[in-house]
Amino acid sequence: MFAKILIANRGEIACRVIRTARRLGVRTVAVYSDADGKALHVEMADEAVHIGASPVGESYLRGDKIVAAALATGAEAIHPGYGFLSENPDFVDQVVAAGLTFIGPSAASIRAMGLKDAAKRLMEKAGVPVVPGYHGEAQEIVLLASKAREIGYPVLIKARAGGGGKGMRRVDHPDDFSEALSGARREAKAAFGDDRVLVEKYVDKPRHIEVQVFGDNFGNAVHLFERDCSAQRRHQKVIEEAPAPGMTPALRKAMTEAAVKAAKAISYSGAGTIEFIVDASQGLKADRFWFMEMNTRLQVEHPVTEMVTGTDLVEWQLRVASGEKLPKMQSEIQLSGHAFEARIYAEDAAKGFLPATGTLHHLTFPDKAPEGATMRIETGVRAGNAISPFYDPMIAKLVVHAKDRQAALDALGTALSQTEIAGSTVNTAFLAALAADADFSAGDVDTGLIGRHQEALTAVAPPSGEIVAAAALAAAGAGALPPSDDPWSSLAGYAHFHTVARRTRLRHGEDDILARVSVRPDGRFEVALDAPYDSVNSHDLRAAPRLARWPGHVTVFEGAVGYSFLVPDPLARTDEAAAASGSLRAPMPGLVKLVRAARGEAVVKGQPLLILEAMKMEHTISASHDGVIAEIATEGAQVTDGTVLVRFVEEAA
Structure with missing residues (x-):
């Protein structure tokens, strides 16, 4: 058995490998990027080596840095986990050339199965049943479209390298084949560095x-x-x-x-x-x-x-x-x-x-x-x-x-x-x-x-009055106080002989909620809510639902659902113009892969305007309403969550 191994991965699979290695008495070396400096797998391993910046191309896909880390720490073997370099035969060759053991199959085995088209031809020779389709080398669109017609629609376009649904498109009609092929190729190129595809019969069930x-x-x-x-x-x-x-x-x-x-x-x-x-x-x-x-x-x-x-x-x-x-x-x-x-x-x-x-x-x-x-x-x-x-x-x-x-x-x-x-x-x-x-x-x-x-x-049911009341109480600070039968210590705003309601504002999705929280002489709380929520006449804080407070928010859990409420800071200024419907924002950080509209162009609701690539998948940003484009992001732009991608011309009052 090895004395020490390096794990060329991150996250849960790195932690998983470390647990078994520890049980077997094998020491482990973790590698990490800038983003993972305080990650769990780094803490669990016996040693850890920094290998580069956060993007995978500068860290977890750098086979040379990973092999160098293994040699520097005295590791005898490298476990690839899954994803990243786990099915890269060139990396296996690097590992073996350095005198290390790759904990996985040989480079020859990976190459034999690494490309779906070649693998299927090999399986046919071995007598293993293969799904009907085109698995050849030629990639001309005319040929691929012709093969799709021969196979019969619907068909599935699949990247011949990689997996995980990346570079895959179902096509139901010949008129849609060209666009689906372009999308599959772009996604495959981004994910695997290989835009070649195969075409297969789509099985109905x-x-x-x-x-x-x-x-x-x-x-x-x-x-x-x-x-x-x-x-x-x-x-x-x-x-x-x-x-x-x-x-x-x-x-x-x-x-x-x-x-x-x-x-x-x-x-x-x-x-x-x-x-x-x-x-x-x-x-x-x-x-x-x-x-x-x-x-x-x-x-x-x-x-x-x-x-x-x-x-x-x-x-x-x-x-x-x-x-x-x-x-x-x-x-x-x-x-x-x-x-x-x-x-x-x-x-x-x-x-x-x-x-x-x-x-x-x-x-x-x-x-x-x-x-x-x-x-x-x-x-x-x-x-x-x-x-x-x-x-x-x-x-x-x-x-x-x-x-x-x-x-x-x-x-x-x-x-x-x-x-x-x-x-x-x-x-x-x-x-x-x-x-x-x-x-x-x-x-x-x-x-x-x-x-x-x-x-x-x-579909998730809207929060009940009890859920909103629990969030309002937590936002008002009631849930942060120690249990007490004394109403004076239960909630700021209590007055002798009468109650004074504390106004608390919450936001859930698109809904602004006003809650009026008051405390009774017996220490129980009353939460008055506007429609459509039902007011909660009496709420026992000691029997409150499960909840979590986090900066500017409260989340109340009911079963597997977590209802999160924004708790606005009454002293913070709001920019109403930024929230106006005259623009489309990036729903997540990503790369503007393709722009399909231009400044000054009139577009209709639902029309695709650009494609945002995030986490190796493509996401289409479509027009939210009819209008004329005033500004649109440029191809190749790296954007953060909330960046304005499209701004529309404002209509005259």
Whole structure:
């Protein structure tokens, strides 16, 4: 076993690797950028090395700096985590050339599976079923459009490098092919440095089922059963589970055998995942699945496999990379119970899952697993950390395991309802709604489920009068006072023989709320609210809902929903003109990738005006109303959250 390893990653996966290494007595070296100087993985590691500025191109993608850090600290091997350089064969060559061990597959294996088109041709030769499509080298638009017509619409344009939904577009009609191709190429180039694509048949009711495989350097390869990753938004996974619901013995046998065959075809060593697309339109059948791609690394969703097989895949990685054989053979790997993983993101589900930034002023997870279940919280952040625009906005992975699917699903819902996050917009309410969705609960899930139910899944009921009252009391300072039966100490504004109401203003979304808080002689509070909220005649502070105060705000938690209220500073000046509807602002920091309108141009509501690239995804900024453009951002401009992107000509009074 290695004495010391360097982890070429950040966040929750770096923390995950450190925990296993520590248990095995292996010392760890973390690397960090400017933005991560106080990150959790830096604190957890035995040593840490600064490798550059915050942008990934200046830090986590600098293989030369990472190898130099490993050599300088005496590390024997490098664990890549996932993302960043984990599937970069040139980086593997750098590591090996430096006399270090890469904790993962060989550069040859990564190259064999790194490009989707080449991988699919290889799988066809190995006898693994492949989804119908065009996987050739030619990239001329006329040829690609012609192949799309041959395949038959709808089709899927996919970047041949990378994954995570980046560089992917569904096209339903030939007239839309050119624009979709341009968008896919731009996004693929930005994310992977490669704008080449492939075109495939779009399966009408697709299930995304993947098989965890593991190989060693002695020719052994096994599978650790399957995971279902069909619950996706924007082609990115949201909730994963193991095993796949509705899986039949025949399909499991065919799929796992195909996965092992794929791994052996490239002499694979280490952890890998074979991803399949399954046509679920007529149920799960052994002749209706096709190879999509292989991820030659550990997957984000690996904890669910660990939970149902009782394994530690990071330990397996370390043992195999250090020259040992697989810890278990196929007959020794058993499936037990059911597990779910929910990815908690800083994002606004109601706004098309727009990534969010902000400081996590309040962050708490359940202190124990729900009854009858076990639970893991995989995170790389703590309260007080910021979600920056430089990296993926994942906050944590909440993983639960129980005796069967329903018990695990119940545990997931309970754990989400006990999670509290304030300071950034998060997706916990959406995750809870998805877990409770009737189709999802029944296991009737496919990659289009979230899209079909999106409006219902992202809708959040307005706060009740009790929630607003709790926020008003906290804003008025009542919740910050120690318990007391003496009304004189309960709230400033109490007067003898009568009460004096304290006026408190709150803002929730677009709503301005005026609350009048008064205290009764018995120490209980009365909160009067204007319509549409119901006034709360008496509120016992000692039984108040869960809440968090953070600079200028109060967040009240009800189940998995966090209702955040802005508490305006009465002494602060407001610039009403800045809030006027005559401009469009950047919803997040990013790069103006493409401008589609010009100064002086008349535009209509809903017309795309520019494309903002943020967190490696493209976001279209459209006109909010009819008007004439007075100013518009320039292509290539780097903007911050709230920057004016488009200003309209003001209409004459």
